[in-house]
Amino acid sequence: MLTVVPLDLLGDLFGNVGNISQIAFTLLFILLFFGFGQKLQMRQYMWDIDRGLRRLDVIRGQAKDLTLKTVKEIGKPTSDPMPQLNVLMEQFLITPVDMDPSGIVSKFDHLLDVHEMKFKEDVHRIAPSADPAQLNNLSNLVEASWALNTIYRIIRHFYLLGKKTNSIFIIIQLQALLPLIMQEAEAYLGAARAFAEGQPIGDGIGPLVASRLMKDKSQRKVEKDVIVAETTLEDRRIIALKAEGPGGNVGKPGDAIRSLIEENGGKVSMVVMIDAALKFEGENSGEVSEGIGAAIGGIGTERFKIEEEATKNKIPVYAVIVKESILEAITPMRKEILEAGEKVLERIKSLIVERSKPGDTIIVAGIGNTIGIGQ
Amino acid sequence: MILYIVLVLVGFYALVNLVQVGGSPISEALYFVVATLALGFVAFSLMRVRRSFALANPAPNRVFEIVKCKQCSFKQIKNFALGDYVTKTLGLCTQCNTANLFIDGIYGEPPHRK
Numbered sequence: 005m006l007t008v009v010p011l012d013l014l015g016d017l018f019g020n021v022g023n024i025s026q027i028a029f030t031l032l033f034i035l036l037f038f039g040f041g042q043k044l045q046m047r048q049y050m051w052d053i054d055r056g057l058r059r060l061d062v063i064r065g066q067a068k069d070l071t072l073k074t075v076k077e078i079g080k081p082t083s084d085p086m087p088q089l090n091v092l093m094e095q096f097l098i099t100p101v102d103m104d105p106s107g108i109v110s111k112f113d114h115l116l117d118v119h120e121m122k123f124k125e126d127v128h129r130i131a132p133s134a135d136p137a138q139l140n141n142l143s144n145l146v147e148a149s150w151a152l153n154t155i156y157r158i159i160r161h162f163y164l165l166g167k168k169t170n171s172i173f174i175i176i177q178l179q180a181l182l183p184l185i186m187q188e189a190e191a192y193l194g195a196a197r198a199f200a201e202g203q204p205i206g207d208g209i210g211p212l213v214a215s216r217l218m219k220d221k222s223q224r225k226v227e228k229d230v231i232v233a234e235t236t237l238e239d240r241r242i243i244a245l246k247a248e249g250p251g252g253n254v255g256k257p258g259d260a261i262r263s264l265i266e267e268n269g270g271k272v273s274m275v276v277m278i279d280a281a282l283k284f285e286g287e288n289s290g291e292v293s294e295g296i297g298a299a300i301g302g303i304g305t306e307r308f309k310i311e312e313e314a315t316k317n318k319i320p321v322y323a324v325i326v327k328e329s330i331l332e333a334i335t336p337m338r339k340e341i342l343e344a345g346e347k348v349l350e351r352i353k354s355l356i357v358e359r360s361k362p363g364d365t366i367i368v369a370g371i372g373n374t375i376g377i378g379q
Numbered sequence: 380m381i382l383y384i385v386l387v388l389v390g391f392y393a394l395v396n397l398v399q400v401g402g403s404p405i406s407e408a409l410y411f412v413v414a415t416l417a418l419g420f421v422a423f424s425l426m427r428v429r430r431s432f433a434l435a436n437p438a439p440n441r442v443f444e445i446v447k448c449k450q451c452s453f454k455q456i457k458n459f460a461l462g463d464y465v466t467k468t469l470g471l472c473t474q475c476n477t478a479n480l481f482i483d484g485i486y487g488e489p490p491h492r493k
Contacts, residue, residue, distance in 0.1 A: 336487025
């Protein structure tokens with residue numbers, strides 16, 4: 005019966021040549037699936053990567069067009085900013101040698117400072133009319149475009165390398181990672197739109213909570229791009245700090261916390277850090293959790309400074325985090341994350357009541373990008 | 380592309396045979412299977428291409444502002460305007476007539492994907 009079925013079909017489809025076709029098809033089948041099975045699979049993976057690469061190219065093109073349009077609108081450049089923008093898109097940072105890791109944090113810190121300063125100066129050159137807040141937003145926008153350009157270049161590199169060397173292992177790894185890479189690329193495009201319009205992003209929940217504590221209080225600037233205000237909460241003296249907004253900025257909270265501890269002669273009973281944290285799949289966005297340690301992302305230099313100063317003065321560091329996905333962290337702040345701000349304030353209050361005495365001095369640091377959030 | 384054209388031709392050929400020629404029940408069933416598989420595969424691939432284009436151009440978020448008054452209970456939700464930011468003062472409150480309006484929060488709603 006099993007042999008009759010293909011004969012019937014092939015006979016119906018191709019008439020008298022059915023039998024010959026059956027032999028040819030059987031041979032072709034054996035040849036294709038046993039001889040070229042892996043090649044066929046690789047070809048299929050490469051189609052997927054090729055399609056992904058085209059999408060990445062479209063996304064990076066959209067981000068670049070948006071950057072150019074925003075630079076022209078806000079910065080009012082006198083000449084065409086495209087050549088300088090292309091130079092910015094290809095910028096890189098050479099990390100310090102880590103064979104002898106002693107002192108590497110200060111080296112990193114210095115490099116990052118120089119990189120940021122140069123980046124902002126370059127952006128200012130192509131957007132001379134932008135005010136400081138707009139300049140920060142434009143820098144963030146150019147960085148998002150740079151990230152998309154870099155993702156595209158890396159994926160294209162490995163795709164072409166896999167194609168050139170016929171290495172199925174490079175292709176399989178690339179194909180397996182592609183959905184996550186596409187998700188990240190989409191997030192960056194969303195971030196570019198938010199940066200172009202100066203809208204608060206999910207990562208800004210820390211500065212948002214800090215700004216609520218600072219509301220209507222006298223403010224001063226400490227260290228680079230960090231604003232501090234004093235308030236009272238449950239009879240404790242609260243020193244709230246955040247990056248200076250509303251331009252896109254993360255400031256240097258590590259330096260600020262260090263200088264505030266020094267200012268108070270080490271008499272700080274605790275440091276509470278509020279930040280956005282990546283959630284696991286299945287967790288709800290806007291969920292609030294608390295823990296121990298310095299809640300701050302980035303390369304690690306700021307966290308190092310906070311940990312060092314806290315250890316030196318035996319100050320406990322507590323973290324209150326708001327869970328969100330990578331997409332939510334860099335695209336306009338979702339309602340559930342905004343609403344989590346109130347829950348964070350409640351958590352801080354209970355943490356303070358449980359872990360300190362009335363009259364104590366407490367530093368509350370809102371960590372994250374303060375775009376679209378003033379103080 | 381050639382594969383898709385061949386599959387469409389095979390699918391239509393099987394479909395035409397199924398409708399017009401017919402044959403034994405086994406042949407009809409096989410024509411049906413061939414037509415469904417060939418045309419189904421093409422349709423699925425086209426849907427994937429469509430989806431990939433939709434992903435490449437995600438719609439922007441709709442962004443709103445929560446405006447509140449420091450003095451009274453006035454609260455308003457309006458569309459985000461360029462240049463606005465959280466804590467920005469906006470002027471006179473229509474309810475209590477004091478210059479205490481400010482932006483309390485800004486949030487975005489994700490686009491609805493079809």
